Amino acid sequence: MPTWIRLHVAAIRALLVLTAVLGVAYPLAVFAVAQLPGLKSRADGSIVRTADGRAAGSALIGQSFTGRDGNALKQYFQSRPSAAGDGYDPTSTAASNLGPESVLDTLPDPAAGAEGDQSLLTRVCSRSKAVADLEGVDGRRPYCTPDGVGAVLKVFGTRAPDGSVPRPSRVVSANQACPTAPFIAAYKGVRVECARPDEDLAAGLTVPVRGNAPAKPQVPADAVTASGSGLDPHITPAYARLQAPRVAKARGISEAQVLAAVRHNQTGRALGFMGEPVVNVLRLNLELDRDHPYGA
Structure with a gap:
């Protein structure tokens, strides 16, 4: 028998054997094991x-x-x-893929037709407030405003060598769109403004504000974070x-x-x-x- 025929016959035999073992026998064996008492419920989806x-x-x-x-x-x-x-x-099935540095929202801009997007911090803060309202408990969390968004300021002014702004010229509550009243009235003697959705605040120094929330919030972490x-x-x-x-x-x-x-x-x-x-x-x-x- 020519060599090329023998090679094709061997390949066909291997295909048939692997199909019988992996395509028929193995699935039937797994199915049979799954029907055993104690396993059937889990195999059927619990x-x-x-x-x-x-x-x-x-x-x-x-x-x-x-x-x-x-x-x-x-x-x-x-x-x-x-x-x-x-x-x-x-x-x-998926997570949000947002990390601990996600603290700044993209504010909705109705004039431009932009819906905006919440940061991880604001999502946690808003969920904590919603759970607190439902359960009648204190929903305060560090770095959250009373209205349930991230308590983050954008501070403008001349930067010091260490990156701080010792004498701010302007301060904006980055996650509170106008006309919302900012969560604090002033920062380092400068009046805090609400944020305008169409304004780029990237040049400002990002300053999260912890606030007076307890170190251990009443609303547990699993109530405000997704798996x-x-x-x-x-x-x-x-x-x-x-x-x-x-x-x-x-x-x-x-x-x-x-x-x-x-x-x-x-x-x-x-x-x-x-x-x-x-x-x-x-x-x-x-x-x-x-x-x-x-x-x-």
Whole structure:
């Protein structure tokens, strides 16, 4: 048999063997293992069902608990923020890719048709204010204004050798568009101005202002930051405890009953030392619906 024929026959044999092993036998073996008790539920997507058997979601993928108007439903625990698409979109899993140096907003400019863009700092500040308003707690955070944007000044004047501006000639609250009143009236004796959306402030020195917020804010970090995937189904026990009084009041039950449900759906560190304790929001809300129906 000519050499070129023998090479083609060998290639065809290898193709058939690899197809049988990797294209048929291996997938069937994986499927069979996935059907074993204890694995089937996870292989099927860890679906969580309501008391009447309807699929409510996956225990591995977070979801929002809001009404048609987008506002939080007070009878439910709220998930952490999500940067996946419009929120918890499994087809668009992603983070915001904004880092700690993202403190300056791009202000909306209606005259130019520009929508603007929020910095990471302003996103954190606005979320903290929204959670505080919902839960009735103090939402102050370092470097945040009372109206929920980043407390950042742009300071203009002659620069010193170390880069500072000891004698400012002009100061602008960079993230507060006019006609909003700046969060502080003056800086180093100079009146602070609101920002004009069409003005370029790049030449000014960026000065974040810490303010009088407590070192440990009442609103936990997971309530104001999105996860890397944008699909985190868990919140911290601290965020769950913060929400417990609101949920208890909405459902007409005691706070102790709500906290008992929180403990039922809390998992500890993996192997006792990896990660942090977390609470599964979907399972928690379904348990409350089952044991303490809203409006019952």
